[in-house]
Amino acid sequence: MNYPSGIKASKTHTVNYKNRGMSLEEDLNITNQYYREQDIAYIYKKPTPIQITKVDYPSRKEAIIKEAYFKEPSTTDYNGIYQGYYIDFEAKETRNHTSFPLSNIHPHQITHLKNVFRHGGICFLIVRFSTQNETYLLTGEDFFHFIDHTTRKSIPYMYFKEKGKKIPFEYQPRLPYLKAVDEMIGGSYEKE
């Protein structure tokens, strides 16, 4: 089971948010916030799915969850709307510098991305190779093409370099991935 990034389960029993480098998740949160503030796109990270088993209820206004478990996500982490399009993607980082292990993406997340693609949504992966400090957007089409034509358990770094769209690191927005999405939707496309 992969724990959601941002939650470092530790033996000290307390979640520690300090002393971490900026994660891909944080970069995307800041970027999505910028896109919302600029009225460009409304894309959110979904909350981590949790199975709650015990709740303490000391007062009418307050509830404390006392026991809960992480559940496997049935969909991807990010979705929303941009230029009338349904946007759906998964974002992962790897320290592996030669390939992206497919074990990072659950099989039902792949199924979900394929469903979205078939129904006209814009779907992709955002993968950061943290050793190289490079972030790529890989379109759903290129992702499906790879996994449907190989039995490899990882996608080579070179595949991202060749097929992916490299997302630069900028001041604002931090990770301008919608520029790559603009290329996917052809820019001039208007819904009406």
Added chain:
Amino acid sequence: MNYPSGIKASKTHTVNYKNRGMSLEEDLNITNQYYREQDIAYIYKKPTPIQITKVDYPSRKEAIIKEAYFKEPSTTDYNGIYQGYYIDFEAKETRNHTSFPLSNIHPHQITHLKNVFRHGGICFLIVRFSTQNETYLLTGEDFFHFIDHTTRKSIPYMYFKEKGKKIPFEYQPRLPYLKAVDEMIGGSYEKE
């Protein structure tokens, strides 16, 4: 703070899922599952947002959340894709039989629905009057028109009867709300 339905905080400290009538949430979950199985639409309820403060980590494969709190949702509960459209809605039930109290919808959820609407998404409310056992879909437009032209703190039941689309209760799918969405998107509309 409104607790998510499905989680009945109780002084007995244990979440009790038994002996409840079928809630609107359950009906929608079953309906969305049917729509997915039939490859009609991919619409999911978002997980309840939780702030995790303590995690116990007894083994490599297991994590137990020992302390967490409910957070206010920043978006609506349901979103997904249908016929290439971004779909976004909030679902609530009320026992009040004359009106739907607007306190059921957070101000930032209203803002979110307006943002989605402005960007070309399909948004609406699904409201169940449990006393009458009637469920209505109210389009974003009709919802915004009401709240922008009144200072009332609730939407009268009659407004739903006049402007809303009544969703029948059926065998499969349980709550065929996409029929009402078909009317919103004009049925014959094709994206390509």
